[in-house]
Amino acid sequence: xxxxxxxxxxxxxxxxxxxxxxxxxxxxxxxxxxxxxxxxxxxxxxxxxxxxxxxxxxxxxxxxxxxxxxxxxxxxxxxxxxxxxxxxxxxxxxxxxxxxxxxxxxxxxxxxxxxxxxxxxxxxxxxxxxxxxxxxxxxxxxxxxxxxxxxxxxxxxxxxxxxxxxxxxxxxxxxxxxxxxxxxxxxxxxxxxxxxxxxxxxxxxxxxxxxxxxxxxxxxxxxxxxxxxxxxxxxxxxxxxxxxxxxxxxxxxxxxxxxxxxxxxxxxxxxxxxxxxxxxxxxxxxxxxxxxxxxxxxxxxxxxxxxxxxxxxxxxxxxxxxxxxxxxxxxxxxxxx
Amino acid sequence: xxxxxxxxxxxxxxxxxxxxxxxxxxxxxxxxxxxxxxxxxxxxxxxxxxxxxxxxxxxxxxxxxxxxxxxxxxxxxxxxxxxxxxxxxxxxxxxxxxxxxxxxxxxxxxxxxxxxxxxxxxxxxxxxxxxxxxxxxxxxxxxxxxxxxxxxxxxxxxxxxxxxxxxxxxxxxxxxxxxxxxxxxxxxxxxxxxxxxxxxxxxxxxxxxxxxxxxxxxxxxxxxxxxxxxxxxxxxxxxxxxxxxxxxxxxxxxxxxxxxxxxxxxxxxxxxxxxxxxxxxxxxxxxxxxxxxxxxxxxxxxxxxxxxxxxxxxxxxxxxxxxxxxxxxxxxxxxxxxxxxxxxxxxxxxxxxxxxxxxxxxxxxxxxxxxxxxxxxxxxxxxxxxxxxxxxxxxxxxxxxxxxxxxxxxxxxxxxxxxxxxxxxxxxxxxxxxxxxxxxxxxxxxxxxxxxxxxxxxxxxxxxxxxxxxxxxxxxxxxxxxxxxxxxxxxxxxxxxxxxxxxxxxxxxxxxxxxxxxxxxxxxxxxxxxxxxxxxxxxxxxxxxxxxxxxxxxxxxxxxxxxxxxxxxxxxxxxxxxxxxxxxxxxxxxxxxxxxxxxxxxxxxxxxxxxxxxxxx
Numbered sequence: 025x026x027x028x029x030x031x032x033x034x035x036x037x038x039x040x041x042x043x044x045x046x047x048x049x050x051x052x053x054x055x056x057x058x059x060x061x062x063x064x065x066x067x068x069x070x071x072x073x074x075x076x077x078x079x080x081x082x083x084x085x086x087x088x089x090x091x092x093x094x095x096x097x098x099x100x101x102x103x104x105x106x107x108x109x110x111x112x113x114x115x116x117x118x119x120x121x122x123x124x125x126x127x128x129x130x131x132x133x134x135x136x137x138x139x140x141x142x143x144x145x146x147x148x149x150x151x152x153x154x155x156x157x158x159x160x161x162x163x164x165x166x167x168x169x170x171x172x173x174x175x176x177x178x179x180x181x182x183x184x185x186x187x188x189x190x191x192x193x194x195x196x197x198x199x200x201x202x203x204x205x206x207x208x209x210x211x212x213x214x215x216x217x218x219x220x221x222x223x224x225x226x227x228x229x230x231x232x233x234x235x236x237x238x239x240x241x242x243x244x245x246x247x248x249x250x251x252x253x254x255x256x257x258x259x260x261x262x263x264x265x266x267x268x269x270x271x272x273x274x275x276x277x278x279x280x281x282x283x284x285x286x287x288x289x290x291x292x293x294x295x296x297x298x299x300x301x302x303x304x305x306x307x308x309x310x311x312x313x314x315x316x317x318x319x320x321x322x323x324x325x326x327x328x329x330x331x332x333x334x335x336x337x338x339x340x341x342x343x344x345x346x347x348x349x350x351x352x353x354x355x356x357x358x359x360x361x
Numbered sequence: 362x363x364x365x366x367x368x369x370x371x372x373x374x375x376x377x378x379x380x381x382x383x384x385x386x387x388x389x390x391x392x393x394x395x396x397x398x399x400x401x402x403x404x405x406x407x408x409x410x411x412x413x414x415x416x417x418x419x420x421x422x423x424x425x426x427x428x429x430x431x432x433x434x435x436x437x438x439x440x441x442x443x444x445x446x447x448x449x450x451x452x453x454x455x456x457x458x459x460x461x462x463x464x465x466x467x468x469x470x471x472x473x474x475x476x477x478x479x480x481x482x483x484x485x486x487x488x489x490x491x492x493x494x495x496x497x498x499x500x501x502x503x504x505x506x507x508x509x510x511x512x513x514x515x516x517x518x519x520x521x522x523x524x525x526x527x528x529x530x531x532x533x534x535x536x537x538x539x540x541x542x543x544x545x546x547x548x549x550x551x552x553x554x555x556x557x558x559x560x561x562x563x564x565x566x567x568x569x570x571x572x573x574x575x576x577x578x579x580x581x582x583x584x585x586x587x588x589x590x591x592x593x594x595x596x597x598x599x600x601x602x603x604x605x606x607x608x609x610x611x612x613x614x615x616x617x618x619x620x621x622x623x624x625x626x627x628x629x630x631x632x633x634x635x636x637x638x639x640x641x642x643x644x645x646x647x648x649x650x651x652x653x654x655x656x657x658x659x660x661x662x663x664x665x666x667x668x669x670x671x672x673x674x675x676x677x678x679x680x681x682x683x684x685x686x687x688x689x690x691x692x693x694x695x696x697x698x699x700x701x702x703x704x705x706x707x708x709x710x711x712x713x714x715x716x717x718x719x720x721x722x723x724x725x726x727x728x729x730x731x732x733x734x735x736x737x738x739x740x741x742x743x744x745x746x747x748x749x750x751x752x753x754x755x756x757x758x759x760x761x762x763x764x765x766x767x768x769x770x771x772x773x774x775x776x777x778x779x780x781x782x783x784x785x786x787x788x789x790x791x792x793x794x795x796x797x798x799x800x801x802x803x804x805x806x807x808x809x810x811x812x813x814x815x816x817x818x819x820x821x822x823x824x825x826x827x828x829x830x831x832x833x834x835x836x837x838x839x840x841x842x843x844x845x846x847x848x849x850x851x852x853x854x855x856x857x858x859x860x861x862x863x864x865x866x867x868x869x870x871x872x873x874x875x876x877x878x879x880x881x882x883x884x885x886x887x888x889x890x891x892x893x894x895x896x897x898x899x900x901x902x903x904x905x906x907x908x909x910x911x912x913x914x915x916x917x918x919x920x921x922x923x924x925x926x927x928x929x930x931x932x933x934x935x936x937x938x939x940x941x942x943x944x945x946x947x948x949x950x951x952x953x954x955x956x957x958x959x960x961x962x963x964x965x966x967x968x969x970x971x972x973x974x975x976x977x978x
Contacts, residue, residue, distance in 0.1 A: 110650050132656055359597075
């Protein structure tokens with residue numbers, strides 16, 4: 025049998041014959057192409073990859089991937105993906121979901137899948153709007169945002185996906201702009217390698233109903249000054265000139281300029297994504313300027329499957345039952361002659 | 362300690378119905394179970410019925426906190442727990458007040474005197490003490506000071522608090538009943554030894570109280586000791602006592618082993634279905650993956666995921682949970698995945714009567730989804746055959762690539778009966794539609810020509826990568842299709858696929874008469890009640906009454922119409938307002954379907970059925 029390296033996959037191997045039906049210019053195309061590009065680098069056989077989705081624009085994703093896939097019902101991808109992974113732990117399982125799918129109708133499943141830490145990956149397409157139903161506010165839309173269902177402005181305060189995820193015990197959280205395929209690809213690979221539930225929030229522009237909502241941080245012109253791309257073990261430095269950084273002052277993060285007020289590179293915080301205590305990760309997630317992108321948290325913990333497998337092995341070792349008949353005839357039985 | 366009007370002549374009985382009633386914390390379920398198990402091992406046929414409140418520990422002595430356990434034991438075939446009782450054990454006034462109606466006049470009542478104090482009498486809303494006011498004149502009343510006698514029996518056992526002592530008095534009553542019905546205490550003592558193996562004090566205490574009750578009854582010549590129920594004539598073999606929910610869990614274990622598939626259960630706790638989850642989580646030694654999800658929806662969606670990935674997938678619930686699962690069942694229908702959905706029915710709507718039985722989810726099972734969404738509906742009809750129908754549900758799901766709703770109800774799920782153990786080898790083959798080979802021009806919705814089941818290519822299989830989902834599929838390629846005529850075609854295929862299941866299920870059978878004046882029709886958990894009522898009529902000389910019980914509801918057995926045509930009148934008996942009757946009326950419109958319905962959260966009473974059938978013939 026061919027090894028995966030010998031298969032020499034190319035992005036084309038992961039491209040299905042289905043016509044992509046997203047609106048022209050949508051960031052979803054970037055996510056799709058990035059995934060098709062980096063999957064060959066992950067060292068996983070095509071037949072072992074499963075994409076699971078709920079309902080919404082993002083949830084069309086599985087149809088375009090030449091892998092196994094199931095497009096399910098609104099908000100329920102985490103349940104489906106859990107069953108797929110528990111039935112066959114050898115599979116590489118990916119959920120494609122949106123802000124409404126994951127945090128409104130699927131909110132309960134979203135927090136519980138993160139809590140359990142099953143080894144799978146979630147790509148959250150956050151465009152702060154409902155696209156497929158044509159423009160209603162979502163659980164991440166801003167206060168005051170005018171949409172089809174909030175013509176006078178949205179009155180429901182938004183979730184911050186990262187904060188919600190960390191509150192739900194997420195072990196891996198990353199954020200990336202929908203127009204940054206290079207960083208996105210790097211993050212997808214890291215998420216794949218991570219043992220546990222990985223959540224990647226993509227700031228995904230909806231060209232039709234919420235165009236430009238992330239421009240202030242993702243636009244090519246401002247990106248380097250407005251985002252800080254975090255990498256584990258590296259100092260938290262950002263800016264076109266790599267001259268600004270983050271320090272901890274009291275209980276707050278503060279932006280400083282290297283070379284000003286006696287600040288040197290040594291004073292700048294070094295990113296520790298693997299720290300168990302999420303306090304600093306929470307601060308980074310909340311930070312508006314600069315907006316933290318990259319892998320913010322990547323804490324290695326025992327996975328749900330590992331716990332289950334260990335228990336199963338223990339029960340098997342201590343049990344005299346090998347087949348159902350052993351159980352049926354065990355304990356109190358009696359003969360009728 | 363007063364006993365009046367007790368006759369001492371020996372009696373040999375064919376069958377006896379005993380009901381144990383007390384506070385929900387009094388251990389009546391345990392007492393009843395022990396008596397049933399002991400009798401079954403003695404060789405009697407048994408049927409049991411626990412009747413307990415939804416509250417775990419309702420306030421002591423209250424009328425709504427009364428918990429009961431009824432057992433019917435016989436030297437003849439026993440198919441229901443019985444209606445009216447021959448012996449009532451009432452541990453307090455509230456228990457007496459709520460259950461005395463069921464005691465046959467002239468029959469025996471055992472009460473704990475000390476419980477009939479002022480406080481408990483008030484709580485039970487008695488203005489005078491029924492033990493003293495003559496209101497029990499028509500019964501044999503055996504008044505025992507169980508509380509003091511239990512204390513006395515335990516005076517030498519160290520390390521027991523008062524609560525433990527007073528809780529043991531149920532074993533005193535059990536000891537008495539064992540003596541009265543010539544039963545050995547051995548089985549129960551063995552039970553103590555295994556249950557309390559880490560606490561010898563509790564073994565000693567319970568054994569002492571049980572024996573104290575037994576010897577007390579022996580010493581008191583006032584109690585007749587000649588109730589004898591001989592062993593029943595049952596098919597020879599190895600038996601065990603099994604509850605419906607356990608039998609169902611075991612049926613799935615057998616189906617997984619037979620089909621060679623992993624067993625996945627996705628479930629959320631709900632009364633009265635939870636015991637299936639409790640049972641399957643124990644069996645990690647067989648590799649069972651039992652997943653307690655965050656809600657009903659995740660219970661079924663995780664099962665759908667497991668089905669997609671190639672496991673035998675199950676989800677278990679009761680009525681309200683079935684409502685929550687509706688959309689996901691539609692997904693399983695659209696994706697044509699094998700899935701078993703168990704609904705252990707209870708009284709509804711809404712939260713309804715969580716611990717009481719009813720057959721009111723039938724139409725929900727049939728039609729409770731958006732779109733035209735047919736699936737297989739089958740129903741178990743006895744505690745023991747929950748095993749067979751769990752297996753059958755799995756077989757049909759796998760062979761026909763469809764969700765199957767398996768209906769049970771609180772009555773058979775919690776009821777216990779002897780089960781002649783079946784081995785996995787005894788069970789029929791299961792031919793799943795799994796494929797592993799790449800065929801030229803293969804599509805995920807390629808179908809078996811005869812059954813119309815699509816093939817099942819699971820993730821991990823090289824070359825068969827494909828996508829499925831809730832959107833309408835092209836009949837050939839399985840890709841998304843909004844083409845109008847394709848949708849009509851697919852709708853018809855989904856319906857025909859279910860219709861053709863009738864060629865893979867047994868014919869409907871009639872009992873007692875294959876033609877005649879009246880056909881009694883039932884389905885699901887009412888089998889025992891209806892069977893014994895028709896049998897009694899038959900024994901009384903009404904030879905023109907036949908009985909047909911449905912386990913297969915959608916589709917129905919292919920000879921259904923033929924059987925209907927053999928009788929002059931048809932009466933459909935259900936624990937709802939006539940849901941199965943309404944389906945029959947649609948499918949077999951030339952026939953007239955009379956109805957007999959009961960919607961009280963309780964099984965049919967034998968006398969009511971007999972009266973109705975006599976009216977009709």
